[in-house]
Amino acid sequence: MNATATQTPLEDDAAGSKPSIEVRDLTVAFGGQPILKDINLTIARGQTLAIIGESGCGKTVFMKTLVGLIAPTIGSVSFCGKDLAKVSQVELPSIRRRFGFVFQNAALFDSMSIFDNVAFPLTQNERISDDELDERVFKHLHEVGLPSAVAHKRPSEISGGMRKRVGLARALILKPDLIVYDEPTTGLDPIMSDVINELILDTRRRYPVTSVVVTHDMHTARKVSDRVLMFFPRARIGEDDSQILFDGSPSDLEHADDRRVRQFVRGEAGDRLNELTREAGS
Numbered sequence: 001m002n003a004t005a006t007q008t009p010l011e012d013d014a015a016g017s018k019p020s021i022e023v024r025d026l027t028v029a030f031g032g033q034p035i036l037k038d039i040n041l042t043i044a045r046g047q048t049l050a051i052i053g054e055s056g057c058g059k060t061v062f063m064k065t066l067v068g069l070i071a072p073t074i075g076s077v078s079f080c081g082k083d084l085a086k087v088s089q090v091e092l093p094s095i096r097r098r099f100g101f102v103f104q105n106a107a108l109f110d111s112m113s114i115f116d117n118v119a120f121p122l123t124q125n126e127r128i129s130d131d132e133l134d135e136r137v138f139k140h141l142h143e144v145g146l147p148s149a150v151a152h153k154r155p156s157e158i159s160g161g162m163r164k165r166v167g168l169a170r171a172l173i174l175k176p177d178l179i180v181y182d183e184p185t186t187g188l189d190p191i192m193s194d195v196i197n198e199l200i201l202d203t204r205r206r207y208p209v210t211s212v213v214v215t216h217d218m219h220t221a222r223k224v225s226d227r228v229l230m231f232f233p234r235a236r237i238g239e240d241d242s243q244i245l246f247d248g249s250p251s252d253l254e255h256a257d258d259r260r261v262r263q264f265v266r267g268e269a270g271d272r273l274n275e276l277t278r279e280a281g282s
């Protein structure tokens with residue numbers, strides 16, 4: 001088995017005519033409670049989309065729905081023209097391997113060395129020689145600025161920033177078409193946060209990857225993305241109002257028409273403070 005043999009032949013890929021992701025009339029509800037409702041959008045190939053919005057507005061639910069980890073309650077998510085909910089169980093693994101995940105806490109296996117952590121997706125999906133495995137693992141470690149010497153260490157023996165970089169190396173090793181970053185800079189100092197931002201940019205320069213970055217870090221959203229989406233909690237808007245308060249260029253955020261967007265990006269409590277006070281008193 002090799003990488004080429006397991007790749008699903010997405011017929012639209014070759015032409016490059018289809019957008020990377022199409023979300024149509026998406027509603028996701030838990031226990032009858034909609035978290036996301038009537039979402040429609042298209043993410044172009046190679047685009048880096050940042051998703052912002054206050055805690056609990058559904059950013060993570062949206063990200064998980066994009067990669068098929070949560071099934072839409074209504075509507076569809078298509079990847080390169082394929083509706084993820086309609087893909088057969090046989091085909092699903094070969095589509096999933098085209099998604100790379102960078103988790104908030106890096107989600108490394110503590111009992112494995114850094115080398116084995118980065119190698120893991122490869123050894124699970126491809127049969128390659130030890131030499132090639134070495135070459136690819138070290139190439140990806142070096143790409144994220146880690147020296148070969150870390151390869152034999154365990155995750156507990158390196159810093160949080162290094163663990164995030166190992167998580168990125170692991171996500172990239174199968175050359176994904178789509179990479180999702182969940183809070184990539186949370187818990188890092190400003191310098192290390194910017195190192196991660198630069199790596200996200202560098203990754204995009206090296207690979208024609210579509211990226212979705214869920215973040216509370218406005219510096220990250222502005223720096224790495226070419227498009228920003230801001231969600232608002234479904235429960236706090238009118239039935240017919242759009243849950244997407246902003247969909248545009250990061251440079252337009254500061255001057256968005258919607259006051260809630262401007263307040264959010266400036267980190268101003270504004271109306272929310274009054275709402276919370278009212279809720280507490282009711």
Ligand SMILES: Nc1ncnc2c1ncn2[C@@H]1O[C@H](COP(=O)(O)OP(=O)(O)OP(=O)(O)O)[C@@H](O)[C@H]1O
Nearest residue numbers: 030031035053054055056057058059060061062216
């Ligand atoms: N599997 C689930 N079952 C039930 N409710 C869920 C499930 N997953 C998420 N939720 C609910 O959906 C809402 C949105 O959660 P989500 O994690 O997407 O928010 P978020 O915008 O990513 O928040 P944060 O910025 O704090 O990470 C929350 O109220 C959460 O409790």
